[in-house]
Amino acid sequence: MAKSKSLIVLILAFGIFGIINTEMGIIGILPQIAQKYDVTVSQAGLLVSLFALAVAVAGPILPLVFSGMNRKNVMLLVVGLFLVTNVISIFASNFTVALIARIIPAFLHPVYFSVAFTSAASFVSKDQAPKAISRVFMGVTAGMVIGIPITSFIADVSTIELAMSFFALVNALTFFAILLFIPSMPVTERQSYGSQLSVLKKPVVWLSMATAAFILSGVYAVFSFFAEYMEKVTHMSGGMISFMLVLFGVTGILGNLFAGKWLSSNAARTALVFPFALGVIYVLIYFMGAFTIPMAILILVWGILFTFGLNISQYWITSAASEAPDFANGLFVAFGNLGVTIGTSVGGLFISGMGTEHVVWGGVIFMVLSFLAIMLRTSIYRSTLTGSH
Missing domain, CATH: 1.20.1250.20 (MFS general substrate transporter like domains)
Structure with a gap:
C-alpha cells in the first residue's frame, strides 16, 4: 500500500x-x-x-x-x-x-x-x-x-x-x-460553490493570500534575473551559469524534503524564519556577488530557501481555508502567479533604475513585507483558534 x-x-x-x-x-x-x-x-x-x-x-x-x-x-x-x-x-x-x-x-x-x-x-x-x-x-x-x-x-x-x-x-x-x-478518485462529498467561496469571509484567508503574493514576489524579484546577475555581476560563462542553475535545482529538491518535514512539525516557526533567512542570503549576495566561490556556496542555500518559499505559500493558504481544499489550492496558484508577475516587474525596475547588482533589494523589500504579514497572520490564526475553544 x-x-x-x-x-x-x-x-x-x-x-x-x-x-x-x-x-x-x-x-x-x-x-x-x-x-x-x-x-x-x-x-x-x-x-x-x-x-x-x-x-x-x-x-x-x-x-x-x-x-x-x-x-x-x-x-x-x-x-x-x-x-x-x-x-x-x-x-x-x-x-x-x-x-x-x-x-x-x-x-x-x-x-x-x-x-x-x-x-x-x-x-x-x-x-x-x-x-x-x-x-x-x-x-x-x-x-x-x-x-x-x-x-x-x-x-x-x-x-x-x-x-x-x-x-x-x-x-x-x-x-x-x-x-x-x-x-x-470520485469526490464522495461535493461541496457547494457557496460553501467553498464562504472561506473568503475569513480575514486570515485574505492575509494568507497576501503573504503568498509577497513571498513569491520576493523570490522571483531576484530569481527571474538569476542568469543576468551571474553574467553581469559574477562574470560567469554561459556553461557555468547552466551548471549553477542545475546546482540550484538539486538543492531546491532537498529544500522540498526539509520544508515538508518542518512544516509538519512547526509551521509557524518555519514560516517566520524563512523571510529572515532569505533576506540575509540576498544581502550576502549583494556584498559577495563578484566572487565566484562565495556565490556558489550562497546558491546552494538559495536553492533550498527557494522551494521553502513555494511550500510555505501553499501551506499558508490551504491551512487557512482547509474546509475548501480545491478552491484553496486554486487561490495559491493564482496568487503565486501574481507574485511571479509583480516580483519580476519590480526586479526589472531595480535593474533598469539602479543596475543589475541592486536587484536583490527588490527581494529584500518583499521579504520584510512577508515577515510582517506572517507575524500578523500567525497572531490572528492563534486568536481564532483560542476563541473557538
Whole structure:
C-alpha cells in the first residue's frame, strides 16, 4: 500500500513537471521562437506573460468548477489538453496559432495543481499532508530548473520543433501513467460553490493570500534575473551559469524534503524564519556577488530557501481555508502567479533604475513585507483558534 501511494505521489509530481516544463521551458528558446515566427523577442515573451496571466485569472475560478468531478478524470482531461496543444505548437504555422495553443491549456493549469495537491494530501494523515505535498512540489522545482536547460540544449543541438516535442513527450508519459496506475478518485462529498467561496469571509484567508503574493514576489524579484546577475555581476560563462542553475535545482529538491518535514512539525516557526533567512542570503549576495566561490556556496542555500518559499505559500493558504481544499489550492496558484508577475516587474525596475547588482533589494523589500504579514497572520490564526475553544 505504501509503495502504491509513493507511486501515485511520483506520478502527480511528474504531471506537475510536465505542466511547469511547458510553462517555463519556453523561456530557454524565446530567441529561436522570435526568429522562427519573425517577431521581436518581447512579442515572443507574450508566450510566457499571457500564459501566467491566464493561470492567475483561472486560479480562483476553474478549480471550483471542477471540484465535484472524479479527480482521475480531471487530471486526464488537463494533461490530455496539454498534450494536444503541445503537438499543435510544434506544427504551428504562424505566431497567432502558437499563442492560442499556449493560452488555452494555461486556463486548466491551476486545475491540475489543485487536484494534485488535494489528492496527495488525501492519501495520508492530516499531519503528514505537508510532507506529501512537498514531494509533489518536486515537480515544480524540476520543471523550473531542469526543464529550461534541457529544452535550451535540445534546441541548440537539433531544432526548435524537437525541443518543443520534449514538452509533448513528458505530457504523453504522464497521461498514460495516470490512466494505468492511478485509481478512480470520485469526490464522495461535493461541496457547494457557496460553501467553498464562504472561506473568503475569513480575514486570515485574505492575509494568507497576501503573504503568498509577497513571498513569491520576493523570490522571483531576484530569481527571474538569476542568469543576468551571474553574467553581469559574477562574470560567469554561459556553461557555468547552466551548471549553477542545475546546482540550484538539486538543492531546491532537498529544500522540498526539509520544508515538508518542518512544516509538519512547526509551521509557524518555519514560516517566520524563512523571510529572515532569505533576506540575509540576498544581502550576502549583494556584498559577495563578484566572487565566484562565495556565490556558489550562497546558491546552494538559495536553492533550498527557494522551494521553502513555494511550500510555505501553499501551506499558508490551504491551512487557512482547509474546509475548501480545491478552491484553496486554486487561490495559491493564482496568487503565486501574481507574485511571479509583480516580483519580476519590480526586479526589472531595480535593474533598469539602479543596475543589475541592486536587484536583490527588490527581494529584500518583499521579504520584510512577508515577515510582517506572517507575524500578523500567525497572531490572528492563534486568536481564532483560542476563541473557538
